Amino acid sequence: MRQTNLSVFVPHSGCPHICSFCDQRTISSHISPITPDELRQLLTAQQPVLQKNNTSAQIAFFGGSFTAIDRGYMISLLEVAKEFLQKYPEQYTSLRCSTRPDCIDKEVLSVLRSYGMRSIELGAQSMNDEVLAANNRGHTAEDVRKAARLIKAEGFELGLQMMTGLYKDKPEYCISTAEEFIALGCDTVRIYPTVILKGTGLYRLQQAGEYRSFDFETTIDLCAELLKMFDRAGIPVIRLGLHAEKSVKENMTGGVFHPALREICESRMFLSELIENMPTAGKYIVYTDKSNISKVTGHGKANKTALKERGITFDIKEEAGTRLRVKRI
Numbered sequence: 574m575r576q577t578n579l580s581v582f583v584p585h586s587g588c589p590h591i592c593s594f595c596d597q598r599t600i601s602s603h604i605s606p607i608t609p610d611e612l613r614q615l616l617t618a619q620q621p622v623l624q625k626n627n628t629s630a631q632i633a634f635f636g637g638s639f640t641a642i643d644r645g646y647m648i649s650l651l652e653v654a655k656e657f658l659q660k661y662p663e664q665y666t667s668l669r670c671s672t673r674p675d676c677i678d679k680e681v682l683s684v685l686r687s688y689g690m691r692s693i694e695l696g697a698q699s700m701n702d703e704v705l706a707a708n709n710r711g712h713t714a715e716d717v718r719k720a721a722r723l724i725k726a727e728g729f730e731l732g733l734q735m736m737t738g739l740y741k742d743k744p745e746y747c748i749s750t751a752e753e754f755i756a757l758g759c760d761t762v763r764i765y766p767t768v769i770l771k772g773t774g775l776y777r778l779q780q781a782g783e784y785r786s787f788d789f790e791t792t793i794d795l796c797a798e799l800l801k802m803f804d805r806a807g808i809p810v811i812r813l814g815l816h817a818e819k820s821v822k823e824n825m826t827g828g829v830f831h832p833a834l835r836e837i838c839e840s841r842m843f844l845s846e847l848i849e850n851m852p853t854a855g856k857y858i859v860y861t862d863k864s865n866i867s868k869v870t871g872h873g874k875a876n877k878t879a880l881k882e883r884g885i886t887f888d889i890k891e892e893a894g895t896r897l898r899v900k901r902i
């Protein structure tokens with residue numbers, strides 16, 4: 574049976590923070606919070622679709638701050654979700670939510686557990702206090718550590734989300750953030766390169782000439798390295814980059830957004846490994862699993878082209894289960 578997330582967006586209209594990258598005012602004014610009745614309608618409508626497609630879903634409350642919304646409202650949504658977990662256990666298996674690191678304590682975790690919550694994602698964004706303060710996050714790296722440890726200790730699956738290229742950020746801070754994520758034993762990761770949106774604090778800094786975020790090439794190299802780190806640690810990166818939404822394209826004034834961002838970063842990750850394994854000019858055979866062939870070739874054959882400039886050519890041979898094996902011919 575296939576697995577998916579059924580996303581329910583819960584905008585945090587009462588959020589006391591004004592994070593530098595967040596266009597919360599736009600979100601809050603355009604999306605009204607889902608009501609329990611609307612959630613019931615959504616889950617009722619999706620159940621036969623999931624059944625027909627032989628798919629089970631985690632009901633995922635996204636929007637950033639699920640445990641910080643009005644408690645009565647949060648419970649009203651959880652009650653509907655639990656009703657569907659009990660009624661259709663084949664289609665609805667568990668719950669997932671994302672929230673702020675400073676909105677987690679034992680009490681709220683026990684409430685979430687009683688409704689069937691299995692996975693909790695924290696919007697950590699960075700493990701550098703200077704970056705967190707400069708972007709008005711309103712929490713520290715220590716808040717992330719404490720919340721992450723508590724979530725793990727209470728038996729939930731832990732997801733951590735990070736951004737790259739925020740105000741005052743540096744690639745080395747992002748690498749340190751990834752190292753800390755790995756040390757915290759997270760189960761999943763999401764990586765979001767910063768996108769500067771009109772109306773945000775980052776936009777004002779950009780207009781004032783004080784901020785530019787990382788450029789495209791820096792972001793690709795950095796995210797390729799982050800993918801490699803999480804891959805070696807056995808931690809799945811379940812998202813890289815924002816979804817291709819019309820509002821992002823319309824309101825973006827800087828930062829990095831590309832619909833094929835993950836594919837490009839994965840290709841770059843393989844390029845660095847190919848270079849390591851092909852130290853001198855010549856002709857090689859690269860053995861790899863079918864699922865990696867396009868990544869080895871590179872987005873738009875970018876890796877073949879880059880290596881050709883070094884006097885290196887290669888053919889690819891499919892080898893089930895192999896990540897990368899190189900033979901000189």
Ligand code: SF4
Binds near residue numbers: 585588590595
């Ligand atoms: S990103 Fe920041 S400002 Fe936006 S909803 Fe989350 S906590 Fe609030």
